[in-house]
Every structure is written in structure tokens, then in C-alpha cells.
Amino acid sequence: MGAQLPGSPGEGRLGVWTPGPMGRESPCLTAPERLRGVTMATPLLILLLTFALGSAAQDDQGDKSGDKIIDGVPCPGGSQPWQVALLKGSQLHCGGVLINEQWVLTAAHCMMNDRLVGGQKIKATRSFRHPGYSTQTHANDLMLVKLNGRAKLSSSVKKVNLPSRCDPPGTTCTVSGWGTTTSPDVTFPAKLMCTDIKLISPQDCKKVYKDLLGDSMLCAGIPNSSTNACNGDSGGPLMCKGTLQGLVSWGSFPCGQPNNPGVYTQVCKYVDWIKETMRRYR
Secondary structure, X not given: OOOOOOOOOOOOEEEEOXXXXXXXXXXXXXXXXXXXXXXXXXXXEEEEOOOOOOOOOOOOOOOOOOOOOOOOEXXXXXXXOOEEEEEEOOEEEEEEEEEEOOEEEEOHHHOOOOEEEEOOOOEEEEEEEOOOOOOOOXXXXXXXXEEOOOOOOOOOOOOOOOOOOOOOOOOEEEEEEOOXXXXXXXXXXXXXXXXXXXXXXXXXXXXXXXXXXXXXXXXXXXXXOOOOOOOOOOOOEEEEOOEEEEEEEEEEEOOOOOOOOEEXXXXXXXXXXXXXXXXXXX
């Protein structure tokens, strides 16, 4: 059985986990059926995480919230070596994950025009949004970014394991990111944050999100808990038993409403597209 979702959803509205950091006056986009694509001309930086560097760039708000993603803790050193931070200028835009030395996987709604890789200073030349991505329903919310050079793999920078199957409801997973640790006000942490959550069955998740939940979306959370991803975590990994099962996509707003799980792109249903796209454009 999957995690149960007792009670009714919170009173907040639904929305995508917006690229961050967000200004206090506009903490989240509105409901998924009213979303618009994200396209900006500002250069995008991708920082390949190494724990020698320690943190992604943020704005001047600093870490005022203590140890939480929303109710998370700082990730143990070296535990998420595939984690990528997408930066706009010097500020966090989205999360991502290193698929191999030349490819990063992130959310389609993190789309921008120009890309660079910081940290290892590798230019990223092209991006490929899933052809079925919908700004109305937020279906197929994933995108591949190709690097112009090759990332140097090490003990602190590793490629992620793609899934060979879809994990069942009840599986314990870890979500990580540099997104805000408070909501609706935003507070971005100085360290990469992690939290453990469980996969929730589509039947239970649809009790909360009704027809907004598509067939290729995955829900995860903890019953009666505020633990969740939030703004700035978009595109980041949901890791289950050492494999990538989800990418942070959207959820309720404010973040962290008990019994309103986070919604993820279910990566196991896109492995063929990921591999074929990388093969075609290698």
C-alpha cells in the first residue's frame, strides 16, 4: 500500500515549483493549467556540485531558517554527487542531475535561451525539451541540456543511475535541492538540503489533485507532514534506492501543506526518450 493521505487538501492554490530565487512579491506561478513557458535571454550557469565548493550561489537572504528544504536537513557530504545547480547570473534558477559527462537532465519549465556550466566552466550548447511538454497541463516536464565539453567525473561529481523499472508506492526516496526552506516567504539555504519522503500511489494522490495529475506524474511526501520540495528545487532529483525516479515539477502553494504531496516527473517512463535523444545528438 502507498502512503495514505487522510483529510482534505490545504486551502492554498496549486502551482509549479517556480525557478528561484523568487522575489517576495511573486513567490509562485499560478495553477498548472495556466502556466506559461519559461524563456529568458539571461545566461544560465550550471554548477556541477562538488562538496569542496559546498554551496550554490544565492541571493543575500542567507540561511535564516535552520536545517530544512521544507523540513529537511543538510545533505551528508558526497551523498548527492550527481546534483546540478542551474544558475541565472549568480543566483539559483533550478536544480538538475548529471546523466553522463555531456548531458544534464532538468525540468522543461526551467527552459532558458543561453547556457553555460560554472564550477567546471563547461559551456552547454543545446537544450531539448520533451516534445510532449505542455504549459497548460505541465505534462512531460523534462528537458535535456547538452554540454559542449565533458564534465570531469570524480568522487564528488558522478553521473546518476537511470531507472530500469518504476518503483512502487511506499518506497522511501530522497529529494534534494537549494530551494527555499520557508513558504510563502522565501529563505534560501547556504547548503544543499535533503529530506526523505515516500512514493504515494496515483489513486491516493488524485484525491488531492484530481484531474491535474497526469499519467506520467509521480507523487511523494509524508502523511501529516510539511516535508516537501519548494521554489528553486525544480528539476532536482528524487532518488529511490540509488536510481533517479523523479524530477521536481510542481505542487500546492504555499509549500509544505500537510497531506499535499509534491509532484514529480516520473523518470522511469522516459528512459527510452532520454537515451534516444542523447544517441541522436551525441
